[in-house]
Amino acid sequence: MSRFARRFDRYREIVPDYEAFCEAHERPAPVHLRVNPRKAAPSWVVDRLARAGVRVRPEPWYPHLLRVEAAPEGFAFGATLVHALGFVYIQSASSAVPALALGARPGHRVLDLCAAPGSKTTLLVQEMDDRGLVVANEPNRRRIKSLVTNLERMGAASVLVTAYAGQNFPKRARFDRILVDAPCSGEGTWRGPRAKPRRITPEFRAGLVRQQTGLLERAWELLEPGGILVYSTCTYAPEENEAVVAALVERTGAEVLPVPVDVPALPGLTAWQERTFSPSLARTARLFPHRFDSEGFFVARLAKP
Amino acid sequence: MSLDWLSPEDTRRVTAYLEERCGIPAEALAGLRLFRRGGYVCALREEAAAAAETLQLAGGGLRLVKEMGPGRYKPATRGMQVLAARDGTGIDLTEAELRGLLQGQTLSTSLPGRGFVLLRWEGTVVGVGLLREGRLVGQLPRTVTEHLRLGGDRPLV
Numbered sequence: 001m002s003r004f005a006r007r008f009d010r011y012r013e014i015v016p017d018y019e020a021f022c023e024a025h026e027r028p029a030p031v032h033l034r035v036n037p038r039k040a041a042p043s044w045v046v047d048r049l050a051r052a053g054v055r056v057r058p059e060p061w062y063p064h065l066l067r068v069e070a071a072p073e074g075f076a077f078g079a080t081l082v083h084a085l086g087f088v089y090i091q092s093a094s095s096a097v098p099a100l101a102l103g104a105r106p107g108h109r110v111l112d113l114c115a116a117p118g119s120k121t122t123l124l125v126q127e128m129d130d131r132g133l134v135v136a137n138e139p140n141r142r143r144i145k146s147l148v149t150n151l152e153r154m155g156a157a158s159v160l161v162t163a164y165a166g167q168n169f170p171k172r173a174r175f176d177r178i179l180v181d182a183p184c185s186g187e188g189t190w191r192g193p194r195a196k197p198r199r200i201t202p203e204f205r206a207g208l209v210r211q212q213t214g215l216l217e218r219a220w221e222l223l224e225p226g227g228i229l230v231y232s233t234c235t236y237a238p239e240e241n242e243a244v245v246a247a248l249v250e251r252t253g254a255e256v257l258p259v260p261v262d263v264p265a266l267p268g269l270t271a272w273q274e275r276t277f278s279p280s281l282a283r284t285a286r287l288f289p290h291r292f293d294s295e296g297f298f299v300a301r302l303a304k305p
Numbered sequence: 306m307s308l309d310w311l312s313p314e315d316t317r318r319v320t321a322y323l324e325e326r327c328g329i330p331a332e333a334l335a336g337l338r339l340f341r342r343g344g345y346v347c348a349l350r351e352e353a354a355a356a357a358e359t360l361q362l363a364g365g366g367l368r369l370v371k372e373m374g375p376g377r378y379k380p381a382t383r384g385m386q387v388l389a390a391r392d393g394t395g396i397d398l399t400e401a402e403l404r405g406l407l408q409g410q411t412l413s414t415s416l417p418g419r420g421f422v423l424l425r426w427e428g429t430v431v432g433v434g435l436l437r438e439g440r441l442v443g444q445l446p447r448t449v450t451e452h453l454r455l456g457g458d459r460p461l462v
Binding site (some may be wrong): 038039040044048049051052053054072076078079080081082084085086087107109130131132133134135136138144147148149151152153155156157158159160161162163164170172173 | 336337348349350352353356357359360361362363364365366367368382383384386387390407427428429430431432448449450452453454459460461462
């Protein structure tokens, strides 16, 4: 029996094909490389990789994202020239979904409220062709170092890095697009034999929910009318996902929009334990590793009237 | 927080240097504002530059050149990779030459001239070198070279 079967037991009723879900967690997620087209054409990168015996396949829903199908044993993608020079970013497929769902375009003013280490920020820059404004915010001084390193590696002139506590981001700023990839219990990242699931106590979870709610509330205040906000986590807990979004929807009238990325997602929950949520929460997306071979994710896309 | 913006005169000087030394047309810098940070001249998009005045910054901007003294510059790899990706001059390296430079070797060359040059590998900018008296010295940032595993005889990737 999978070691995850007991760990995820509380989700047994909300995850279809629960055994396959647990088995998927036993396997490592596939490696994906995102090509930076501002530095090199995807075909250039694919050719260099092929010469070194690395076979990749572009994801049909986002061809700049290459799934590694085969590589020499022990091949270290983080120690390659194409990585060091910022031609590629090693990024899990599911973590690309919230950034793509935001629909950032050249000229937009975009805030990435919880930005480190920068996988989503650099994807946003890529989608905007480095034109407009991206504010990459990260309050943790240690994590900000990796964020800055990755931004420099990928090369961007439209990005400002700030270090505010997200809940206190200055209200004088306004944005057309905001990504809140909130700190979470991270259950979706527990994949493969080296995964070390942590014990999540109710108190710890409650602290996360307070933080997630505070981040989402402030982000909503910073969003221009007509703007789009994406809230995401890499966990399965409805308390950290649908419940956080539902509270904002009830309080503000935020409109829940479908997630326009063509990946095999399941609809968000409209009920959990004794709670019921707005039927519109079914438009949010749940990514499970046995349906979409990557990390588990939750993505909600909200419009401000 | 106000950044240390370059004067129009200094901006013209950097633009002229990049055009003359690296073949980057002035138009490539259109819509960018230049500022100094940590010994480098960096670039920000106009929209980002405007927002920079209202936020407490912890970083940002694309490094273009390192200031080596008054009016003396060295192209920065990160900026050149973007600005010179399609236009620009440079020395085309073979894989063996690039591997040598990445390992800290100095290459003999018959190329004329002296000073900083862009290094290209199979058409793509991979860094900056220093040409001096028949020798080419790699100037690739430590952040590029420190984690590389060149893999012996394996093709460079």
